[in-house]
Amino acid sequence: MPNFIDVILPIPLEKLFTYSITEAEANFLKPGMRVSVPFGKSKIYTAIVHSVHNIAPVVYEAKDIHQILDETPVVMQTQLQHWHWISRYYMCSVGEVMRAALPSAFLLESETIITKNKDRVVNDEDLKDDEFLVYEALHHQSSLKIQDLMSILDKKNVLPVIKRLLEKNAITVEEEIYEKYKPKLVRYVKLHSSFSSEKALQNLLEELGRARKQKEVVLALFSISAQTKKPVKVSDLTNQSGASSTIVKALIDKDILEEYFIQTDRVQYEGEENESSKQLNEHQEKALEQIEQSFQSQNITLLHGVTSSGKTEIYVKLIEEVLKQNKQVLYLLPEIALTTQLVNRLQNYFGEQVSVFHSKYSVNERVEVWNNMLDNSPKAQVILGARSSVLLPFHNLGLIIVDEEHEQSYKQFDPAPRYHARDTAIVLANMFKAKTLLGSATPSLESYYNAMQNKYGFVELNQRYNNVMMPDVELIDIKDKHKRKRMNGHFSDRMIEEMTETLEEGHQIILFQNRRGFSPIVECNTCGHSPQCPNCDVSLTFHQYKNELRCHYCGYHMAMQQQCQACGSVEIDSKGFGTEQVEEEVKALFPNHKVARMDLDTTRGKYGYEKIITALEQQEIDILVGTQMLTKGLDFRNVKLVGIMNADNMLNFPDFRAHERSFQLMLQVAGRAGRTDKRGKVLIQTYNPYHRILQQVSTNNYVEMFNEQMNDRHNYKYPPLYRLIKITLKHRDFNKVNFAADWYTKSLRQVFRDNVLGPEFPPVSRIRNLYHKNILVKIPPKQSLSKTKEAIIKINNSFQSVKDFRPVRVVLNVDNY
Numbered sequence: 001m002p003n004f005i006d007v008i009l010p011i012p013l014e015k016l017f018t019y020s021i022t023e024a025e026a027n028f029l030k031p032g033m034r035v036s037v038p039f040g041k042s043k044i045y046t047a048i049v050h051s052v053h054n055i056a057p058v059v060y061e062a063k064d065i066h067q068i069l070d071e072t073p074v075v076m077q078t079q080l081q082h083w084h085w086i087s088r089y090y091m092c093s094v095g096e097v098m099r100a101a102l103p104s105a106f107l108l109e110s111e112t113i114i115t116k117n118k119d120r121v122v123n124d125e126d127l128k129d130d131e132f133l134v135y136e137a138l139h140h141q142s143s144l145k146i147q148d149l150m151s152i153l154d155k156k157n158v159l160p161v162i163k164r165l166l167e168k169n170a171i172t173v174e175e176e177i178y179e180k181y182k183p184k185l186v187r188y189v190k191l192h193s194s195f196s197s198e199k200a201l202q203n204l205l206e207e208l209g210r211a212r213k214q215k216e217v218v219l220a221l222f223s224i225s226a227q228t229k230k231p232v233k234v235s236d237l238t239n240q241s242g243a244s245s246t247i248v249k250a251l252i253d254k255d256i257l258e259e260y261f262i263q264t265d266r267v268q269y270e271g272e273e274n275e276s277s278k279q280l281n282e283h284q285e286k287a288l289e290q291i292e293q294s295f296q297s298q299n300i301t302l303l304h305g306v307t308s309s310g311k312t313e314i315y316v317k318l319i320e321e322v323l324k325q326n327k328q329v330l331y332l333l334p335e336i337a338l339t340t341q342l343v344n345r346l347q348n349y350f351g352e353q354v355s356v357f358h359s360k361y362s363v364n365e366r367v368e369v370w371n372n373m374l375d376n377s378p379k380a381q382v383i384l385g386a387r388s389s390v391l392l393p394f395h396n397l398g399l400i401i402v403d404e405e406h407e408q409s410y411k412q413f414d415p416a417p418r419y420h421a422r423d424t425a426i427v428l429a430n431m432f433k434a435k436t437l438l439g440s441a442t443p444s445l446e447s448y449y450n451a452m453q454n455k456y457g458f459v460e461l462n463q464r465y466n467n468v469m470m471p472d473v474e475l476i477d478i479k480d481k482h483k484r485k486r487m488n489g490h491f492s493d494r495m496i497e498e499m500t501e502t503l504e505e506g507h508q509i510i511l512f513q514n515r516r517g518f519s520p521i522v523e524c525n526t527c528g529h530s531p532q533c534p535n536c537d538v539s540l541t542f543h544q545y546k547n548e549l550r551c552h553y554c555g556y557h558m559a560m561q562q563q564c565q566a567c568g569s570v571e572i573d574s575k576g577f578g579t580e581q582v583e584e585e586v587k588a589l590f591p592n593h594k595v596a597r598m599d600l601d602t603t604r605g606k607y608g609y610e611k612i613i614t615a616l617e618q619q620e621i622d623i624l625v626g627t628q629m630l631t632k633g634l635d636f637r638n639v640k641l642v643g644i645m646n647a648d649n650m651l652n653f654p655d656f657r658a659h660e661r662s663f664q665l666m667l668q669v670a671g672r673a674g675r676t677d678k679r680g681k682v683l684i685q686t687y688n689p690y691h692r693i694l695q696q697v698s699t700n701n702y703v704e705m706f707n708e709q710m711n712d713r714h715n716y717k718y719p720p721l722y723r724l725i726k727i728t729l730k731h732r733d734f735n736k737v738n739f740a741a742d743w744y745t746k747s748l749r750q751v752f753r754d755n756v757l758g759p760e761f762p763p764v765s766r767i768r769n770l771y772h773k774n775i776l777v778k779i780p781p782k783q784s785l786s787k788t789k790e791a792i793i794k795i796n797n798s799f800q801s802v803k804d805f806r807p808v809r810v811v812l813n814v815d816n817y
Contacts, residue, residue, distance in 0.1 A: 001054055004062055005029060007037060007047035008083075010099040010107055012092070012416070016050050020062040026052055031080065032073025036066040036108055046108040048075055048098060074106060074374060076393045078431050083391075085427055091725075091789055091812040092416035100417055101391035103366040113174050114162065115143045122170045130161050135170055184364065185261040187234040189248065191221065192258050204256065214251055217241045221257070231262065276349075278313050283463040288314050294457025295435045300426060302405075302451040303439040305461030306700070307671020308468065308635075311439050312342070314461075315401050316349055318437065323353065323381055327398025327434070331384045332421055334407035336360050341613060341634055342384060350382050357385035357392060387412060387421035390428060397432040400425045405438040405447055406664050411817075418813045422447075441671060442664040445713070446720040448706055471642070471673040471680035473698040475689040478646075489585040490577055495643055495683050496589060499623075503593055507640035507678070508616065509623045511582055512669045514650060516599040516627055517541035518581045519574035522549065524564035526571055531561060537766040543601070544580050554768045582645055583625045590623065598626035628665060634672065640680050642673040647686040651693060654763055656718050657817055659693050663705050666697045717755075719817060723779040725792065726816035729759075730770040730809040740799075740808045741773040747795045752777055752788075770809075789814075 003026035006016040019037055021029065029035070033049045044066060056062060083097040099107070116138040127135055130153050137144060137152055149158040165171045195201050208215040220241035224232050238245055251257040280288060287303065291314070294301045305311045319329045333342065336358045346354045355369045369392070372380040376395045383389055387410050402410075402422050410421040422438065429436045438447055438456070451458035464470065476492050486493040502509055521539050523530040531540045533551035540549035542560060550557045563570045574581075583597045596602075598612045609629075615621050616636055624630070650662040666684065674680020686694060696705045713721055729744065731737045741759035748756045758775040765772055779788050792812070799805050 005052050006050045008050050008094050008098050009045050009047050011095045013095055018057040018062050019065045030073050032075035034069040038063055079393050082428055086417050086419050090417045090419050090814050096416040103370055105363045105367045112146050113143050115172050117169055117172050120169045131165055183263045188231045189234055189257045189259050192255050213243050213247050217243045284310050284314055287459050287461045288317055290459040298457035300436045301457035302447050303459050304443055307441040308464045309461045310465035322398040327396050328394055329382045330400045332402045334404050334409040352379050353381040355380045355383050357389040390421050390424045397434045400429045400436045402438045405440045406442055406444040442667050449720040469679040471670050471682045473682045476685045477689045478685045479687045502641040508638045509641045510639055510672055511625045511643045513579050513582050513645040514627055515578040517578035518544040520576040522574050524569055525573050526569035527567040529564055529566035535769045537764050542574055579625050586623050593622040595623045596621045637676050639672055640674055642669055642682045644684045647684050660709055663693050717778055725777045726813045727775040728811040729773050734771050737771045737773050740805050745775050751791050
């Protein structure tokens with residue numbers, strides 16, 4: 001009886017693919033193991049086994065698999081269920097979810113290797129020039145890769161040449177597969193076993209009398225061994241003896257020392273004994289009790305705690321209880337910047353039970369976390385991570401904490417799967433019958449609405465820790481200040497006055513401007529021309545530290561222009577301002593104080609965040625200028641003043657959530673001020689101080705903002721009352737996109753009538769030379785979500801089957817907000 005497996009391939013294919021296997025393989029293979037399989041004409045992919053069965057595919061002949069890559073499954077059964085849910089809900093293929101979930105080291109890649117056919121001798125006269133070049137190169141090198149051929153022949157398409165050489169039997173072609181993960185090996189040394197007796201040792205030391213350095217190394221080895229009783233690392237030995245590694249190598253060559261390797265983890269906990277968690281105050285105790293009560297009847301609870309109310313300590317108590325039941329905890333954070341601060345806090349309490357997982361980790365470090373979780377090792381009981389950690393292999397999850405649940409960073413925009421980590425986490429918790437706690441000082445309207453509808457439990461924490469007062473928020477009318485000539489650059493006199501006072505008292509300042517770079521627009525004063533990106537519909541942003549103009553969409557950059565490209569005038573002026581310009585102005589205003597900047601440009605490296613955050617905590621920085629990275633739950637004890645440089649560009653953003661987002665951002669930034677006994681101060685510069693949102697921020701009135709926004713959402717039919725699916729069409733040709741979008745919209749209108757908006761060009765309608773056009777489908781509360789998606793997929797399939805539309809890329813984004 002023939003045996004088959006269905007596999008998930010890491011490509012956007014709707015269906016699973018079937019391969020044939022032997023009986024022995026069928027008995028060995030289990031769902032979740034990796035196999036390498038041939039696909040298409042010459043590709044090899046790493047696939048995950050989905051199921052083992054005896055049903056042959058009807059439409060095609062099942063190929064054999066290449067090899068089995070695992071002894072045990074690397075993906076858990078619940079994970080596979082979770083992947084299927086993500087693919088159904090977010091309208092993508094399971095293969096795309098697999099590619100997002102697995103560390104890239106697990107996805108073996110294949111490379112084509114070309115070797116000379118040893119059984120056949122080919123005459124040089126029979127070969128064309130380009131074939132001869134390849135054949136000649138194979139005389140000097142045993143094998144070549146496709147990349148090598150491209151450089152030898154100096155052209156991109158080398159396949160015809162390979163094909164002709166294959167027909168003449170001059171070469172053979174094979175696929176080489178290589179694995180990317182390499183365990184980290186640490187080099188150790190010990191004294192060779194032949195010197196174990198005292199007499200042999202004595203002779204050795206006499207022998208080494210002349211080689212002073214080598215003798216010192218041997219003596220250093222003795223002293224380290226005597227102190228620690230642990231194996232001795234080569235690095236420790238060279239440090240202790242002050243000798244170079246060549247001397248150690250010489251001793252190894254002489255068979256005096258023996259070297260050996262031990263595999264270790266790349267990420268390790270360095271701490272001493274664990275602390276016990278802090279005593280909670282009465283407000284926290286009360287909140288904790290309410291959370292535990294609500295968990296008895298509800299699976300999901302929303303904790304609405306004002307900034308600096310000590311939510312983290314409540315989380316720690318909940319984590320302790322779950323760990324006592326031998327269950328795992330997932331602690332989700334929106335920003336990598338936050339993990340750096342929290343890792344230390346959690347490791348103080350839970351030691352090496354904490355594992356961290358996010359995209360700044362190297363591939364190998366991610367594989368280690370994954371493997372620790374597969375083995376259910378004690379090192380992976382508390383997982384702290386950004387959105388991708390929802391996709392890890394959990395064994396027995398007991399609790400998920402989604403901190404700052406309102407954050408936009410939880411939504412993945414590109415590539416697919418375009419999932420929202422908060423919603424995905426709630427489904428994951430449900431699979432494990434675990435509890436979910438959503439925490440935020442400014443909850444998203446959806447979560448707050450669900451809590452008001454009794455779908456979620458709801459707990460409030462209105463007191464800041466130690467009864468610190470909420471910061472005093474002051475709105476500054478810069479329209480009026482400009483009129484009275486009271487502005488110095490982008491700083492009002494009031495802002496400068498408060499900053500001077502704060503610095504004199506020895507406190508720190510955070511300035512927030514949600515634009516990086518020096519200035520967003522560079523313009524010629526004579527003819528009004530401003531340099532545009534050739535690939536996108538945006539003007540280039542000036543970055544002063546590199547003296548270049550950059551596009552923030554596609555990364556195109558050019559040197560800053562000395563004169564206008566259009567009219568040749570040298571009067572070039574910059575309009576608007578970003579973090580770089582604020583930083584420069586602050587340095588000019590306060591030359592004796594240390595100023596730093598935190599934005600995407602300064603936090604590129606793996607430890608970029610850590611350096612800046614630590615410097616601020618150690619009070620090496622007096623004034624920190626930054627973008628919205630600063631807003632997210634960071635805890636700085638000595639910051640007394642927060643300045644928002646310009647509140648208007650957030651409020652006037654063309655998005656139905658602009659007001660909600662601005663409220664959240666400003667309140668979160670404000671929450672960084674005055675977190676100890678001194679009351680903090682927040683200054684917001686704006687051209688429109690009477691704006692409702694700014695008034696609500698200044699009184700910290702979340703409920704009023706919620707009611708007002710819900711009223712708008714009700715009138716204009718937006719979430720949380722209506723669901724949204726956004727469909728984006730992309731193509732290089734403007735007319736093609738227009739034509740395709742019109743066809744798509746007409747088809748949608750036949751089904752959904754008035755609930756289809758568009759097609760519309762977004763504010764930035766061309767990115768990386770592709771024109772974008774958006775269609776929005778609104779789904780009323782009573783309409784079935786799954787039926788809606790089925791209808792859209794049907795329309796999408798008929799769209800793809802029209803030959804003219806095939807080159808147009810369609811992106812389906814469910815809950816695109």
